[in-house]
Amino acid sequence: MNNDNSDFSKGEFTSLLLASLRGFSQVVFIENVISGVLILLAITISSYKLGIISLLSSIVGTLIGKIGGAPKNSVNSGLFGYNSVLTGLAVSLFLTGPSRWGIALLGAMIAAIFTATMMHFLKNIDLPILTFPFIVLTWFVLLASYKLDVFHLSDSLVPQSLAYWQLNIAGELNWTAGFLNNIEQIFFLNHPISGVLLYSAIFVASWQLGLHAVIGSIIALLLSYVLGGEHALILGGLYGYNAILTCMAVSIVFSSQSNRFKIVSGILATCLTIPLTASFSTWLLPYGLPVLTMPFVVSTWLFLGARKMLPNL
Template identity: 35%
Template sequence: MTSTTPAETPSPTRQLKPLDLLVAVVRGIGQVDFMASPWTGLIFLVALFVGGWRFGVYGLLGSAVATLTAYALGVARGSRIAPGLEGFSGTLIGVAFALYFGASWMTTLLVVLGCIAGGVVTSALVTLLKPFNLPTFTAPFCIITTAMLLAAPAFERVRHGRIGPMLPSAATGRTALTWNDVWQGMFNGIGQIFFQNKWYVGLVFLVGLVVGNRVAAVAAVVSSLVGLLVAWVLGAPAADIGAGLYGYNAVLTGMALAGIFVVLTPAGGAYALIGAIMATGLTAALTTFFTPFGGHTLTWPFVLASWTFLAAVPQFALLRRAG
């Protein structure tokens, strides 16, 4: 997700060795959280398998199909494929489909087709957003997954396997937080980026972030707590807060704005906190918007908040884009 370098001219004749492609696939998993380190990608893959074998298998499959699709179509290999920038949306498509539709031959087919389509959407968005100097973020994943979720009820072989995940609920039930809600919610806010709601899986993801970028790891923890706090102040159900459902979009937004795409200064840090707060509010708003017709929030709040905040940076004298 960290595409900050100018896109190079696609060079179909420039070959990548099999090992280079394998590393790119692993990096694609890490790039879900902006990490280009293959070690972070490996740790993230371990975290997915800890969460459940189907998440590890389909997450890896998604990154592989998306990366190979980009390679086959001649996408710029040095600036796009090698750093893993073509794989992260595929990773999330694979994990999401495994969660929503279960593990089956139909899910495997949907992941392959979805990641191929996601590769086309990614390239289209790279082209459309280039004049504005904005990255695609996880928008390709959101577009493909939202379309499939809305289409699923029309297909008999798809909807029978649907097992959809927990969504933030209406403001009912207990709102007082326990200590377990707080510390587990903090880890779950990091894990829910990959649809994982077990605190120890979030901890493994955090370890991967520390390996890749310690500043980003701190930003993730702080942003998860910010999302948790904002949701509590506004009166969200404690069960949703503890599950990390109000934290993961804040985590992605906070990391994006705290050193990854905006230079980290005191003003930049405050800007990232405001972005995390906005992403938390958007999480509730978009959940309410999507629920009546079967859609899901996904990482839309992060995408919309981060695009808005990055587009505004040139107007603020105290802020500078990174890279």
């Protein structure tokens, strides 16, 4: 009997770990354990603390799905982990103090519950939830810091008045660094090896997704430069990560053979993320909030919703 229980426990742990690793890969629309390992490695190389909190966050989110009785295929494919991964990373980065790790894990748990809620409400209109739970939850946590003393906002998030804002487009551009930073910013990273690993994680699972990640990154670099974006933001990848996710989502992940112009609509949706990023950044400036992946969500929902009436898109 003890051996049976031991085998069962090992089997459950293995299943939980594999599902949690897929939670990492689901951030970039992939259900692949190897890709998940590469992404976790990319995070850990940039910061071992972020690697630990991201893994724990994915496990917490996956556990909520399992304990809550979600469909096994949804849990095992990592769909309850990816919003938790991003939430854990964001909260641990944008808060300070000894309580931030506990808040990050609690946020990861709530992110999984929020994910389940969004799955229920959006299934009737046939739209994916994407990273919307992560965005809203992270913004609420960060804003709570102004009224609740246990939340300590990082010094990197400083509210600024638009009345004194000045656009600064001076400085040289390192296109290679910008290209790598574009994909790193999906996971809040800043390490060249991490960028290489993240692109590799996508190509390992699908060369088509990998190609569109590259296309999205290049479009973001060129268009943000032509439109006169701040060079520091372009170099830091802050215009690129939403473009990468959008290009993959609209052109490949949520398209079908019936969408004859899916590549064109994917490129248009990708281009739209650049002014959306600038707009959301301006809107959130007085609150000191990061844009996160909201431009990706808005642009993707816009084009996927349009396909209900314009199926060729």
